[in-house]
Amino acid sequence: MYRFLLTPRWWGINLFVVLAIPFCVFMGTWQLGRFEDRVQSHEQAEKAPDPSTRAAKPLDELLPVDKVTSGRPAIATGTYADQFLVPGRELDERRGFYVLSLLRTEGGKALPVVRGWLPGTAGSVPVPAAPQGEVTVTGDLQASENIHSDGVDTRGGLPAGQLGMISAASLVNLVDYDVYDAWVTLPEAEAGGAGGALKPVPAAAPQGSGLDLKAFQNLGYTGEWFVFAGFVLFMWFRLVRREAEAVRDVALGLVPESEEAPEGEKADAGVAGAEKAERAEAVPASETTKAAQGS
Secondary structure, three states, X not given: OOHHHHOHHHHHHHHHHHHHHHHHHHHHHHHHHHHHHHHHHHHHHHHOOOHHHOOOEEHHHHOOOOXXXXXXXXXXXXXXXXXXXXXXXXXXXXXXEEEEEEXXXXXOOEEEEEXXXXXXXXXXXXXXXXXXXXXXXXXXXXXXXXXXXXXXXXXXXXXXXXXXXXXXXXXXXXXOOOEOOEEEEOOXXXXXXHHHHOXXXXXXXXXXXXXXXXXXXXXXXXXXXXXXXXXXXHHHHHHHHHHHHHHHHHHXXXXXXXXXXXXXXXXXXXXXXXXXXXXXXXXXXXXXXHHHHHO
C-alpha cells in the first residue's frame, strides 16, 4: 500500500521533509541560545558593580568599548573645538537635545563629549559655551551609536550644527580631524559659568546586556521555528494518509482506477470507455433486428 513512497514525486517530498525538519530545529535552537545568552548577560550585569563607581582610567586604556568597559569613567585632556546639538533626545520623560562638544586631545584626535541635556527644540534655545583652554574631563564611556540606538535620528536633512547620531562615522564628514569611535557623557554639571544649566545625561547600559524587546523577539522566533518543524511533519503524515487511502479505495474498487491514473492514462481510459459505450449501443440494435425477423 505504501509503495507510492518510492515514486519520484514522493522522493522529492521526502527529501524536503528530511532537510526542512533539522533546519527548523537548528534555527530554533540557535534563537533559544541567543535568548539564553541575553539572560546570562543580564544576570551578570545585575551582579556586577555599577561601572561608574569604579576607578577612572585614561581613555586609551579602556578602548575599544565593550560590555566590560562601557560605562566606566574615562579621563581625557584637551581643548574643546567644534560643538553640535543632538535633537530629539528625552530625559526624565521630557523632550530636548544633547549638547555635544568635541575635545581635541594632545594627539589631535577628538573625543565626543556630551556635556549635558537641555529641554526644548535644538536651535531655538541658548546653549552654554564650552569651557575655554585646556581641560581634563572625566566622563562615563559609551560606544558609538548606531541605527538601533534609542533616540537616533536617521532621516537626515538636519540643520547645520545638528547631529542625528553620536558616532565617528557621522562626525568624520563634519570635521577635518580624526574622531574616537566612542564618546563620554559627563556625570555632573560643569563647574562654573553658565554650564550649570545643562543636565547630566546618565550613561546607558551596553546593547545586548539587558532583557529588552529584541531579547524576547529571539524567544518568539524560537517558538516559530519549532512550530514550523511540527507543521512540516504534520503535513507529511497528512499527505501520506491521503495517498494511502486513495490507493486502498482503488484496490477495493470503490473508486475507478482511471480516476487515480495520470492525465495521459485518464485520456486513454476515456477513449476506451467511449468505444465500449458504442458497442453496448450496437447490441440492442442487432437484437431488435432478430426479433423482427422471427416475427
